[in-house]
Amino acid sequence: MLLNTYRTMGLICLLMLSIAAGGTPALEGDAGHGSVEFGLSFYNNSDGGTDGNPFLDEASTIIEPALIFNYNVSxxxxxxxxxxxxxxxxxxxxRLSKFEEQSGASGDYYASIEGGIRRQSDKQNAWGLFGHISTEYDYNSLGLGGDYTRTAADGNSSVKFALNGFFDQLDLIRFNGIQEGTDNRISLTGQINLYQVINPVTHMEYGGVLTLQSGFLESPFNAVVIEDTLMPNPNLVGNAPGREITEELEDSLVRGAVFGRIRRAVSRRDALELGSRVYADSWGLTGISFEPRWYRWLIDNRLRSRLRYRFYTQTAADAFSEHFTTEETYRTQDSDMGAFSAHSFGGMLTLHSGEFSEYDFSFDYILRDDGIDQMLGRFGYRRTF
Amino acid sequence: MKSVVLMVAAVVALLGASGCRSVAIYEKVRLQDPQMKFEESGTESHFYQKVYYSREGSVGAFGSSAGGGCGCY
Structure with missing residues (x-):
């Protein structure tokens, strides 16, 4: 029944795709102008013991500062x-007290630098290029990409084609601290984004994305517990019986998604949006999300709010199981690849301070039916010059 | 579930189909309002994409790389 539902949504999204095309806005501002944006974000999820993966404590906390510069060189x-x-x-x-080396399972950092240019060739054509470098304790990534946007003469629609590739190198530090050298991963993504003005108070964007990945696609530090022994394992939650072996997944993956959202100004102060995304991949995992939003000016040109609800549900990947009694060729107990549904509730306030500055304050709470509930908070500041 | 999906699809269709026509530049003032812009905060998009891709099995949509370079946790 769930598959039939996904098929229905897939057909509806394809129908949306067949409507006339759209795209991204042109460059704004004169030479010498630009903007700087700073964001400080916080994430936390707890684990009540048997939540998610019943053998692993999956609690985590992440703090992320980020900075974005835009500058019109011409x-x-x-x-x-x-x-x-x-x-x-x-x-x-x-686990750090038990094993000499640990990777992202027990403590980690991530740092990235990304940069690019966008060029408006004429009123209807624009293109962009970008480069990306990132590093973690056990992971390095290099990415390149480009895009082309064609805007209709009347400016009411545009289409954007984007292509990017990432080359990742991983240090294979396993769940027990053993280092097994390095391995690589390649990801290639093609995406189409369409934008369409429907009428003076309504517009929409939608599109599709396709990704091909090959190489080492597992998480090196993930383990799978084989419950073929009665011996308690002190490395598992509650000293559960079982022996740990490495996670194993196929060395290629094809993943695709179609998405869309439509926003309408319903009054002088209010706007409503509805968005959706349907995802499927070659490992058997499918996912669908719905996200309605309500935007409102609380104080004209000074303070505005955004309330949102997001429903997400996914089926399990073929290689996923909560329990294993034998060593399957492909095997994972990663709870993020299992079947679950999640309800997100969030709000944001944006304060416009003068003509050139904005402050954002947001908070979201995600309820997941496997118990891995999550809390997100964010502060943002944006200034144009 | 199927009835909810069909109802949502019908709402989307109604929103989109209500007066689909060519729009002149001077008529698009409302669409330039900050609350109508699809391009939201870049740092917010970056953070939420990482959260979703790290904690969900699916990736891809609205400007993401959909694979590689994520540094997902």
């Missing part, structure tokens, strides 16, 4: 840069 060319850093304090901190 009337037609904009340069941009994004810097981000994550401090991750995650599951199984107590």
């Amino acid at each position: 009337d037609r060319t904009m340069a941009w840069a994004k810097l981000a850093f994550d401090y991750v304090s995650s599951a199984s901190i107590d």
